[in-house]
Amino acid sequence: CSSVLQTARGYAKPVRRKRKDIPSHLDDLPPTMLKKDYANVPIVASVDDVVKRLLSLEMASQREKVKVKTQQLVEKVRRSPNDSGSFEVQVAILTARIRTLEEHLQRHPKDKSNRRQMLMAVDRRRKLLSYLRRVRYSTFENTCKQLDIQYSPPLAYRRRVTKRWAVKKAFCIKVFQEKQKLLAPERLKQRREWRAR
Incomplete structure (x- = not known):
């Protein structure tokens, strides 16, 4: 009986971890x-x-x-x-x-x-x-x-190109170009007025 108690006491002991230096x-x-x-x-x-x-x-x-x-x-x-x-x-x-x-x-x-x-x-x-x-x-x-600091600059931001993003960007560029075409005659007129002055 005593050997069983000793075994149980051995299990009940708290585990002492060595503290890392x-x-x-x-x-x-x-x-x-x-x-x-x-x-x-x-x-x-x-x-x-x-x-x-x-x-x-x-x-x-x-x-x-x-x-x-x-x-x-x-x-x-x-x-x-x-x-x-x-x-x-x-x-x-x-x-x-x-x-x-x-x-x-x-x-x-x-x-x-x-x-x-x-x-x-x-x-x-x-x-x-x-x-x-x-x-x-x-x-x-x-x-x-x-x-004694080693500085490393942040990485350049790169967006992951998805199909949706590429289509959206192409559409935005197309809208911008159409807008520029519509405004071109008006800008030409303004330039001529400035030169005339």
Whole structure:
């Protein structure tokens, strides 16, 4: 009887899955670095080691680490110290958010809400980058290089040609040509009047 119970207990044990060690984009942050809110406070230099440890990234939450990482990315691409809303800065903020959501989705692949947020952020970043590419190409190249982004331009739109679409287009062209023939004598008359003046 005891061997049956042991077998049943073996089936009843929860399955412990090994957590994959997914590399994070926050791994390069040093743990002794101060949190974003306390980085510029002058009193921190004279504080005890225990307090410094509490205010450092070693004891920080994921959100606070993402804030620091976002600030680092923004510092790489900003134009001036007061720049907080240029296209480059917006791309840097979106890049930090996208990388955080990518890591989350690797651990939780069925999280549809965050997948949707990530896809929306990727789309927004692509629009900002395509604008930068059109307007200021050197800035676009520098931003992609600094943030380690590989930009691929969107594919040219191609409509699938169906029989119905082809017939409709041919009909529209025919109507346009007939209209031009009807307006031709009137246009000729207007040209002669302009030349006469």
